[in-house]
Amino acid sequence: DQQVKQNSPSLSVQEGRISILNCDYTNSMFDYFLWYKKYPAEGPTFLISISSIKDKNEDGRFTVFLNKSAKHLSLHIVPSQPGDSAVYFCAASDTNSGNTPLVFGKGTRLSVIA
Amino acid sequence: GAGVSQSPRYKVAKRGQDVALRCDPISGHVSLFWYQQALGQGPEFLTYFQNEAQLDKSGLPSDRFFAERPEGSVSTLKIQRTQQEDSAVYLCASSLWVAAGNTIYFGEGSWLTVV
Numbered sequence: 001d002q003q004v005k006q007n008s009p010s011l012s013v014q015e016g017r018i019s020i021l022n023c024d025y026t027n028s029m030f031d032y033f034l035w036y037k038k039y040p041a042e043g044p045t046f047l048i049s050i051s052s053i054k055d056k057n058e059d060g061r062f063t064v065f066l067n068k069s070a071k072h073l074s075l076h077i078v079p080s081q082p083g084d085s086a087v088y089f090c091a092a093s094d095t096n097s098g099n100t101p102l103v104f105g106k107g108t109r110l111s112v113i114a
Numbered sequence: 115g116a117g118v119s120q121s122p123r124y125k126v127a128k129r130g131q132d133v134a135l136r137c138d139p140i141s142g143h144v145s146l147f148w149y150q151q152a153l154g155q156g157p158e159f160l161t162y163f164q165n166e167a168q169l170d171k172s173g174l175p176s177d178r179f180f181a182e183r184p185e186g187s188v189s190t191l192k193i194q195r196t197q198q199e200d201s202a203v204y205l206c207a208s209s210l211w212v213a214a215g216n217t218i219y220f221g222e223g224s225w226l227t228v229v
Contacts, residue, residue, distance in 0.1 A: 004156075006156075034217065036220075041222070042222050042223075043118070043120075043205055043207075043220035043221050043222045043223050044157065044205070044220045045220070046217050046218075046219065049217060089156050089157070100170075101147060101159040101162055101170065101173075102147075102159070102218060103159070104149075104156035104157045104158070105156050106154070106155055106156045107155075107156050
């Protein structure tokens with residue numbers, strides 16, 4: 001039973017264009033969401049997060065949008081750069097249920113083509 | 115060090131061998147997590163420590179898996195009698211305070227191959 005789903009295993013985008021990575025979740029108790037980026041042979045690195053009290057959080061080229069009614073979030077990268085090519089993981093947690101761990105999706109591999 | 119440090123980076127074990135994977139969290143971080151990532155999958159939770167207390171071990175796949183953090187800093191994940199299905203990347207992560215609502219920071223992982 002996957003609580004966090006990233007339905008697109010891969011995405012290719014041209015340099016300079018917008019990359020949109022999607023994530024759906026099933027647990028309505030999740031109220032804190034994060035995106036991690038992973039290069040080959042490295043551990044995931046934190047990218048951006050959003051609390052359920054917001055519907056948007058922006059950090060430079062990266063923006064995360066949260067639609068609570070649809071249980072959907074997305075990560076927008078604009079403009080996309082070749083260095084953004086990596087696997088992106090969506091993660092979620094329920095901050096009201098004690099120290100519950102982050103639950104991860106399976107990841108989306110982004111390729112930014114020069 | 116500045117980040118989460120894991121050793122060994124790569125380990126090849128023969129089936130039935132015991133292995134021990136070490137994690138040095140970021141200095142001062144209270145919470146420490148172990149995740150398992152199989153090929154093509156996202157990280158799957160194994161266990162969680164707050165200081166030296168193991169508060170959640172619900173993700174450990176069998177009683178062959180054991181984790182400890184005796185002094186609330188370095189942690190060791192031990193896998194006894196390794197099986198081929200144990201082949202994965204084992205990721206350690208830490209966070210400054212409790213898990214909920216906080217960012218966790220990952221190490222580079224220990225890549226285990228059981229042959």
